[in-house]
Amino acid sequence: MLQKKRIFKIVVYLTFFSGLFMTVLLAILFADIPFGRLDEYLEAQEDRFITASGPTLERDSIILKEHLTSYLLFSDSNIDLRSWYQERLEKKELAPFSEEKGGSVLLVGEDIALKPPYKNNCDKLYCFQKRIKFDYIPALFWKGLMGIEDYRFLDHIGVDFKSILRAIVKDLYEMRLAQGASTLTQQLVRNLFLSNEKSFVRKIKEVFFSIYIDWRFSKEQILEAYFNEAYWGVQQGILLRGIYAASVFYFGRPPQYISSYEVAILISMLKGPNYYDPKSEKGFVRLQERAKVVFKRLEQMHLFPSEEGGIWSEKEWNSWGKKIVANDDRRPLSALWQITSAEYEHLNSFEAYVFVDAAKVTLRRALERIKKEATHDISVKAIVGKVAREDVSGGEKIENERPFIYYSKEERDKFLAIFQEPHQVGSTLKPVVYDVFLQHGKKFSDLVSMGEITLKLKSGSWSPREAHEAEMPEVTLKEALLNSYNRPVITLAQEIGFENVQKILINYVPSLSLPLAEFPAQLLGAVELSVGDVFKMYSKFVSEKCIERGEVFSEAEGEEESVLKILSDPTLSTTRRVVDGPMRDMRFFGKTGTSNNGNDNWYIFFDGKNLGVIWVGVDGAKSSEDLKLFGSSTAFSIFQQFSTNRGKRFEEMACQ
Incomplete structure (x- = not known):
């Protein structure tokens, strides 16, 4: 009897401590698994947009078809592009304008309202994801x-224990790891929550969590x-997560509009997106071979009409x-990735996309x-916004909407780069100087004389130089400003x-x-300001000269022209060799600037509504050699x- 009691106690203790051990073990195993985030990944997803309302393409404006097509793919996951364009052409809302390198140009015949872009579901840098519901897969x-696969x-x-047993038997028979047994659920767990390390602990976590x-x-x-969380490689510099991103980046269409063979290609890539990367020569050949095998398997399963x-x-x-290779070089969709992760007010989402793509x-x-x-x-750094106005009655600044702010290096602090990093301003200061x-x-x-001039400074003698020597001994102030000459400014x-x-310039x-x-060289641009400072x-300058005084279009006889009006014709200023197309007939204030x-x-x-500052240049250590970059060929472009x-x-x- 005592022996039985002793055995019973041992069994109880073993059971208790075994249970305690298993509890502690499971707690340790699952401590780093975010159970609370399951709903985010596995519950039905609602569409989220970056703004409440979408942009409107205005009547009589022109757009690139490439831009519109890309934008539509990021704002309407159910769109049939062919039908959409056909309907707009029939209604004469769109019409061919001309064919140019880089894509066909379309004329907007009637106002067209577009949806706002989807908010990016991927929170990683240079990653795009648009989760879609099961019904649309x-x-x-x-x-x-x-x-x-499963x-x-x-x-x-x-977890498929039958497949695991079968895989173990085959591995033992062939004396190597010949067959895997992971289910789709296990693959999902690895994608979402676990690393790719090969360890017993990770495998236990994977099994229990699956x-x-x-x-x-x-x-x-x-x-x-x-299908929403699967990794599908990197295209156009963007990491693709999910079936929607893969379908759009690889085939330019939502998943419900790609062909059965294109489906086979995407399924083939899941086995190893980097191994089957079509951008590399070897990956392209591997993908061809695997896609043929997968497609034949789909045929045998009778999943689509022959x-x-x-x-x-x-x-x-x-x-x-x-x-694929051309798009990876041109990267037309990477600009859209950038606006799906940004916040701005002044430009609508289509304008923001066009700006980023141009940059x-x-x-x-x-x-x-x-x-x-x-x-x-x-x-590239840029600000586009409204001119800050002063309230004439109270002398207070009227708050404006947030400007559009762009910096090409997404990995860096955008506001630090725009508002705190100074750059030489070049000739951008001259319009303000001429107004003085x-x-x-x-x-x-x-x-004013174009002749050489030498100033005796405490630091020594200094003479301003011209980028291009002028033949005339004298020029008018208008010619000097339009051609951005240096010597007339100092004279x-x-x-x-x-x-x-x-006294005036310090303001x-x-x-x-x-x-x-x-320090007279400052008048020629030898002063450093951030992009935010220049804006x-x-x-201040445009507010005083244009908005408050309305100087630009004063046509009174004998009244002097303003700086803003002098620089409003792009065919007469430093952009005359590069301005083309409709822009030649437009009037807007503009000034280039280039440092050494x-x-x-x-x-x-400044076009009357938008004030913009665009900078293109060297971040970090400056070049001691001539890069042959100019404001007219970069920022103006x-x-x-x-x-x-x-x-x-x-x-x-x-x-x-």
Whole structure:
């Protein structure tokens, strides 16, 4: 009897401590698994947009079809592009305008309201994800994947013990790891919560968590999460997560509109997106071979009508491969990724996309131009917003909506780069300086010498130089400003008196080094300001000269022209060689600026509504060699592409 009691106690103790041990073990195993985030991944997803309302393409504006197509893919996951365009052409809401390199140009015949872009579901840098509901995932995808990867998916409990046993037997028979046994649920767990390390602890976590998910959620929810969270490689510099991103980046269509063979290609890539990367020569060949095998398997499963289409020809494969490589270079969709992760008010989402795309195109061309100096870090910074106004009655600044702020380096602090990092301003200061001359009695019709001038400074003798020598001994102030000459600025400042110039100029550039007479090169742009400082300077200048006084379009006989009006014709200023298309007939204030060796390149613009500052240049250590970059070929190029293709009518400039 005592023996039985002793055995009973031992059993009780063993049971208790075994249970305690298992409890502690499970607690340790699952301590780092975020159970609370399951609903985010596995519950039905509602569409989220970056703004409450979408943009409107204005009647009589022009757009690039490439821009519109890309935008639609990021704002309407159910869109049939072919039908959408056909309907708009029939209604004459869109019409062909012309064919240009980079895409066909469309004329907007009637106002077209677009949806806002989807909010990016991926919170990682350079990653895009748009979760879609199970109903919008074509059955060919999930039925095909189940048939190839996990044919007992509907029957097992998250872990297929029969498959595990079969895999163990085969591995033992062949004396190697010949067959895996992971279910789709286990693959989902690895994608969401676990690392790829091969350890016993990770495998135990995977098994238990897969069983929990299978108990907690329906099979449809698990499949939905699988296709929304799967990794599909990197295209156009963007990490693709989910079936929607993969379908759009690889085939330019939502998943419900791609062909059965394209489905086979995407399913094939899931086995190893980097291994089957079509951008690499070896990956492309591997993908071809695997896609043929997968497609034949889908055919055998009778998942689509036989008349729907067959295996791609070599010509079709080559055409698609070239397009993938070209898009990876051009990166038309990466700009859309950027606006789905940003917050802004002044520009609508379509305008923001066109601006970012223009910046990326210009940046790529600039890098190609200086590829021999590839060590230089070229970037783009910009602000586009409204002019800050002063309340005349109370003297207080009227608050405006947040401006559009752009910095090409998403990995860095955008506001630090825009508002705290200074750059040489080049000739962008000259319009303000010439206005100071006008306030001291000078007129644009006055003549000024182009001859050499030497100033005796405490630091030594200094002579301003010209980028291009002029043949004329004298020019008018108007010609000097339009051509951005240097010597006339110093000559006029000396005539008026450097002290008189600095009294007014200090109101626009508080950081000016004084006395100005000892630092005259500042008048030519040898002063460093952040992009935000330049925007603030011109906001004050335009507010005073245009909005408060309305100087720009004064047509009274004998009245002197203003600085803003003089620089409102792009065919007469420093942009005359690069302005083209409709922009040649438009009128807007604009001024380029370039520092020594092309390290800093600027364009300032005001069209009556938008004030913008665009900088393209070298971040970090400056180049000691001439990069042959200019404000007219870089920053102005961004403005020209943006203004031409943003879906807004370009009206004559007026102070508003």
